[in-house]
Amino acid sequence: MTSGGNLKPMTIDLNIGDQLTTISCGHIVAELIKFIAYQRLQIPYTYQWLKQVINKKKESPEKKDSFQSERHFRVASNALENLDFILKSLLKEIDGASIPSEVCVALGATPITCREMYRFLLPSMCHKPQCHSTNIANDQKIQRSVFKTLVTSESLSKVFFDTISPTNMYIYLKKKVSSNQDVVCGDSFVYISGCRIPRSAKIVVLDFSTPNKESLSCCNDLQVFGDVISEDLDKLKLQESAIHNFDEIESNDSATWFQSSYVMKGFKDCIVNGISVTNAWLES
Known part of the structure; x- marks a missing residue:
């Protein structure tokens, strides 16, 4: 993977793939997107x-605030609605017939001018929710582990050191092409042929996969991980290394990319007389 900028692409190996169900994987992705947005x-x-201040404001629609407050409410509520739609759509896809192999979050005015990109490399397989494997960890434990890794990462702190102005957040997902499992909800995601990543973009890779092939065995009688276990381990390592070479999003014969039909527009707080207007919403 090449970014062409002064900062080399940075990879954080989370190594939690063998602990995730499809539901917990979706929850982690959603929480990471919220984390990045903030x-x-x-x-x-x-x-x-x-969420709290928007809901509180909605409970008092009859109360009229200042022009700045009302305008800020429209901006904030639209951003929240779009973000919620994106998150719900991702949760549905991750818990669907085939888990996406990758989810990308791009920050920038347009996809081809993005300033930062966050790549989530998801496990090739996750436990089913009804699985009773001892490898499975609960959501809270996984989230604590993931976010402890992130907040203590010196490399990630260097990425976050340079601030970025509010801009657009684009969400992509990648699905491996198969005979009957490469379909996404057309109302939520649209097919894209691809786009080139700017050479100046900062790229952060969060790798959920696990190098321990044996731990992927889930519900042995059902052998739901049989296809993965039968792969040659050296080949898997080669593919994992190659996937980090990333300078463009491109749909091809082996993988298809989709973009969320909704875009979240970033925004700043609205300060009037030194006080955030959201204070008035909470007092409604």
Whole structure:
């Protein structure tokens, strides 16, 4: 993978693929997107706080605030609605017939001028929710492990050191081509042939996969991981190394890329007389 900028592409190996169900994998991806949106200043408050103040404001529609407050509410609520739509769509796809092999978050005015890209390399297989494997960890434990890794990463702190102004957030997902499992919800994602990543873009890779092939054995009687286990281990390592060479998104005979039909527009807080207008929403 090449970015062409001063900062070399950075990979964080989370190594949790053998612990994930399709549901917990989706939850981790959703929480990471919320984390990136807030840490990269695309939303001025945490997702939970944004949700709280928007809902509080909606409970008092009859109360009229200042022009700045009403305008900020429209901007913030539109951003939240689009973000929620994206997250719900991703959860549906990850828990669908075939898990995406990759989810990308691009920050920039347009996809071809993105300033930062975050790549989530997902496990080739996840446990089914009904699986009773001892490898499975609960959501809370996995999230604590993942976010501890992220917040203590010196490399990631260097990426976050340079601030980025509010811009657009684009979401992509990649699915391996198969006879009957490469379809996504047409209302949520649209097919794209591809686009080139700017050489100046900062690229961060979060690798969910696990090098321990044996731990992928789930519900042995059903052998739902049989196709993965039968692969040659050296070949898997070669593919994992090659996937980090990344300078463009491209649909081809082996993989298809899709882009979310919704885009989240980043925004700044609205300050009037030194106070955030959201304070008035909470007092409604």
